[in-house]
Amino acid sequence: MxxxxxxxxxxxxxxxxxxxxxxxxxxxxxxxxxxxxxxxxxxxxxxxxxxxxxxxxxxxxxxxxxxxxxxxxxxxxxxxxxxxxxxxxxxxxxxxxxxxxxxxxxxxxxxxxxxxxxxxxxxxxxxxxxxxxxxxxxxxxxxxxxxxxxxxxxxxxxxxxxxxxxxxxxxxxxxxxxxxxxxxxxAAERPQTPPVGWAASADLGAPTTFVLLRHGETALTPQKRFSGSGAQGTDPELSPAGRRQAEQVAAALAARGTIQAVVTSPLRRCQETAHTVAARLGLDVRVDEGLRETDFGAWEGLTFAEVRERHPADLDAWLASAKAAPTGGGESFATVSRRVALSRDKLIARYAGKTVLLVTHVTPVKTLVRLALGAPPESLFRMELSAASLSAVAYYADGNASVRLLNDTSHLR
The missing domain is CATH 3.30.420.10 (Ribonuclease H-like superfamily/Ribonuclease H)
Known part of the structure; x- marks a missing residue:
């Protein structure tokens, strides 16, 4: 039966x-x-x-x-x-x-x-x-x-x-x-509301636009070492190269003249980058805890090869699943995605219709782009994101989003 x-x-x-x-x-x-x-x-x-x-x-x-x-x-x-x-x-x-x-x-x-x-x-x-x-x-x-x-x-x-x-x-x-x-x-279903740009009659007003700035270089950046939330004591400052990059991106954003607010991760490298830009734009800086980088646990400060040598099983699990966390109580990408999404929604509500600079890290930037595209978690490993690069996502009143820029480094050349 x-x-x-x-x-x-x-x-x-x-x-x-x-x-x-x-x-x-x-x-x-x-x-x-x-x-x-x-x-x-x-x-x-x-x-x-x-x-x-x-x-x-x-x-x-x-x-x-x-x-x-x-x-x-x-x-x-x-x-x-x-x-x-x-x-x-x-x-x-x-x-x-x-x-x-x-x-x-x-x-x-x-x-x-x-x-x-x-x-x-x-x-x-x-x-x-x-x-x-x-x-x-x-x-x-x-x-x-x-x-x-x-x-x-x-x-x-x-x-x-x-x-x-x-x-x-x-x-x-x-x-x-x-x-x-x-x-x-x-999906973000809006009955009877076509996606942005699909109907000439759509008038949703100005989107909320996040200009996503990865912080400038630190001493760890060229060495490609895991540099996360600072939970294991690593919260590096900008290197001389990173400070130059911050000045360059500040000049580029000042020339554009579109940024209306600046929000940053609490970590030192982001705050230094944000304050350099904000000073050039004449804006205050707001700190948002949700924009901090992933806590990489025991991997903080190590290279990928060093993690492969010391924690091979944990690394394989981390690469295979967004729910797997780094060794030693780090954060999974699923956990990071949850807090980034909550910050995103809060900031969209606070800065509705404005263009906001978010100074943050590799994982939060990639996560915001991934969520906007509806892409799977493994797409995080398929995006290049250089130090001091700019990306942008626009969020519309009907819930749709549009990725407008990814990993632009033209201001550094």
Whole structure:
């Protein structure tokens, strides 16, 4: 006899778009027993994105339990139910990858969709709110100890809204499959709002633009040594070359005349770079803890070759997974992504419509670019970012983002 499972899923956004999370439960249809729970804070996203993320998490949890089961999905999102049932067209290009991903988890004949009132979706709603509450405190949802039965299903996703792929459903599905846990699942759904530049009538006002400046060189930079958050005592100052680079970028930015605010990582090399630029621009400097570099733990101050020699297994794990942390209590890229995404959202709200210089480090700059592109975590290893280079990302009122510049060093030549 074919097993039947019920998936109840929900998602919410406090602001739409705003801080968002999802929840999902898998229930044995025969006994009513809750078999699994999933919940996650996903950063800044819309209700519809959160709803789809909840659906995907619930279906994956059900598939892990019984891939041959018949699944009855129950949700209070009319949009998701009707789109997944095939009765409503999925017009928005950013929603298509999410729907496509959900459709690939089980063969279509095994899944049915049913709309239910919100009052009948309390378990999933509770989990979504718990995830958002955890996110508001800077953490992630964790299953309660002593809970009756459910097994927590970790999706491993990192929060933070990202721009959806503009590709076809087939190619977008491949991209999502490569990293089903990417921030906001490659999309920030805005019903009836086309992506920026796709409709001549779109008038979203001035974007919030982050000009991303990697600090100038330190003594460690030419040696390509791990130089992180300073947790192990390494917080180097700029070298003479780095101070020259800071002056050069200050002159270039002054000539452009577009920077309206300066925000920096708390680490010395960034603060020195930021204050050099701010003095030239006549601006104050604001410090944001979320912009600090990764804590590389016991790897601080070592070269890649030295880490390979001393900690080969840990290095292999770190290169293979965004959830792996450096030896000695360092930060994983997933952890860094969470705090960078939270700072991003906070700064977008503070400086809406302005052009802001963020003076920070390799990992935060690459992470902001990665999130804007909806690229998988391994893309961090595929970007070059020179000392004192400039990159730029623009964030629009509908939640879309546009990468405008990456690793520009023309001002140093």
């Amino acid at each position: 074919t097993r039947e499972l019920i998936v109840e899923a929900d998602g919410g956004s406090r602001g739409n778009p705003g801080p968002a999370g999802y929840g999902a439960v898998v229930i044995d249809a025969a006994t009513g027993e809750t078999l699994a729970e999933a919940a996650e804070y996903i950063g800044r996203a819309t209700n519809n994105v959160a709803e789809y993320r909840g659906l995907i998490a619930g279906l994956r949890a059900a598939h892990a339990l019984a891939p041959d089961a018949r699944v009855r999905v129950r949700m209070d999102s009319k949009l998701v139910v009707e789109q997944m049932s095939g009765r409503w067209k999925i017009k928005h290009p950013d929603m298509r990858p999410l729907a496509a991903e959900a459709a690939t988890i089980f063969p279509a004949p095994q899944v049915s969709y049913e709309w239910i009132p919100r009052a009948q979706n309390k378990a999933a709603d509770r989990l979504a709110n718990e995830a958002m509450d955890a996110g508001a405190k800077g953490g992630q949802w964790q299953p309660k100890r002593g809970a009756a039965a459910p097994t927590a299903v970790a999706t491993g996703a990192e929060p933070g809204a990202a721009v959806g792929s503009r590709a076809s459903v087939a190619s977008a599905t491949s991209a999502v499959a490569a990293d089903p846990t990417s921030e906001a699942a490659l």
